[in-house]
């Protein structure tokens with residue numbers, strides 16, 4: 001079987017890989033080939049959100065996306081999201097309210113909320129924030145602090 | 161898992177050409193992949209070729225008067241954010257919003273949901289209640305089939321081995337609703353669901369129930385009990401009784417038959433109330 005080269009843009013940089021199997025998931029390409037281990041693997045079946053990245057600015061489950069399907073797309077991971085204005089705001093909100101305990105789920109939550117801010121703006125109804133968060137699981141925080149971080153992001157947008 | 165060879169047609173003609181040459185029994189069709197990657201990983205598919213629909217110009221949403229045509233590869237999230245879908249097809253909006261999470265809906269498609277044809281699909285019952293049709297594209301052209309004829313059972317559809325789902329057509333914007341019973345409010349699979357619509361042209365209700373095998377079903381007899389545009393409480397109760405007593409509701413590993421039959425009345429009441437403007 002012939003080689004499958006792959007070109008991606010990850011965190012603003014072009015990436016060229018000589019041969020990425022068609023069945024390889026974006027999650028494994030990011031963690032295994034590009035050493036971007038901030039993106040976490042939880043369930044590998046779309047149920048936990050730990051693997052969430054942005055593909056062309058939209059929250060996407062990297063465990064359910066073939067790397068080859070992201071060819072030419074712009075991918076943002078937790079390693080790159082801090083240099084994005086919305087991403088930085090989400091990180092600061094998580095820190096301010098103490099929404100991080102063990103931290104395993106945190107990259108996924110940060111990427112999901114950053115994606116929502118990009119797609120819908122910080123003034124989106126709060127129900128949309130909760131709906132976005134509904135795709136991510138956290139075993140430590142009981143979600144209270146994470147929901148407070150989301151509420152703070154909306155309040156901050158309203159006062160800007 | 162052995163690696164596959166990837167085919168990514170960029171036009172409908174290229175897709176048809178690919179369908180003519182690839183052996184159907186060795187070809188997996190990939191839209192969003194949210195169902196297919198499971199099957200690939202579990203070794204359920206003996207595919208050697210992966211036909212990706214990613215580059216096809218089918219991510220479309222077209223309103224033509226009352227009719228909505230949805231390209232099969234349009235991400236569900238785009239459908240859900242369309243302002244006209246929100247106001248003109250509220251039942252479709254609720255069905256879409258019930259599918260997985262936002263991040264999942266950025267990739268999952270309507271074509272994939274029909275292709276998988278799951279008994280607990282949140283979209284099949286809505287499409288049934290809305291009289292939707294599936295447009296199939298094959299080596300010899302296109303044909304159109306009602307969703308009711310297309311969907312046959314879990315992983316079973318009327319799709320020919322070399323056909324692609326090209327689009328889904330909903331003939332008219334309608335008062336409609338979709339309500340479901342599940343354990344968690346987001347990102348959970350339904351135990352039982354009801355979709356309803358009222359057609360302004362033939363002035364009839366459609367009622368579909370879903371969540372149990374083998375597939376979501378339309379219940380035309382029960383729907384006649386609802387009568388006209390604004391069913392009163394006794395009419396809804398009679399329709400609910402008809403469904404509870406006669407619909408082929410069964411148990412599976414997610415819920416018992418008795419529980420599901422008890423859910424009929426509250427779900428139908430909520431669905432009719434939502435579709436007639438009374439809120440869900």
Ligand SMILES: Cc1cc2nc3c(=O)[nH]c(=O)nc-3n(C[C@H](O)[C@H](O)[C@H](O)COP(=O)(O)OP(=O)(O)OC[C@H]3O[C@@H](n4cnc5c(N)ncnc54)[C@H](O)[C@@H]3O)c2cc1C
Nearest residue numbers: 046191192193194195196260269271272273275281282325
């Ligand atoms: C965590 C999780 C939660 C989910 N929750 C729900 C839910 O709440 N409700 C629900 O209804 N579903 C749910 N699903 C199932 C799935 O996400 C949906 O069925 C989705 O709509 C499938 O779309 P896709 O584009 O990802 O399909 P794919 O996985 O790409 O394809 C699914 C099947 O259809 C075939 N196919 C795809 N497109 C075409 C086409 N155009 N022509 C012919 N065949 C085609 C494929 O070959 C495959 O067999 C969930 C899945 C996961 C992983």
Ligand code: FES
Nearest residue numbers: 042043044049063
């Ligand atoms: S690892 Fe992707 S959703 Fe859990």
Ligand code: FES
Nearest residue numbers: 102105138139140
């Ligand atoms: S902080 Fe530990 S899983 Fe969320």
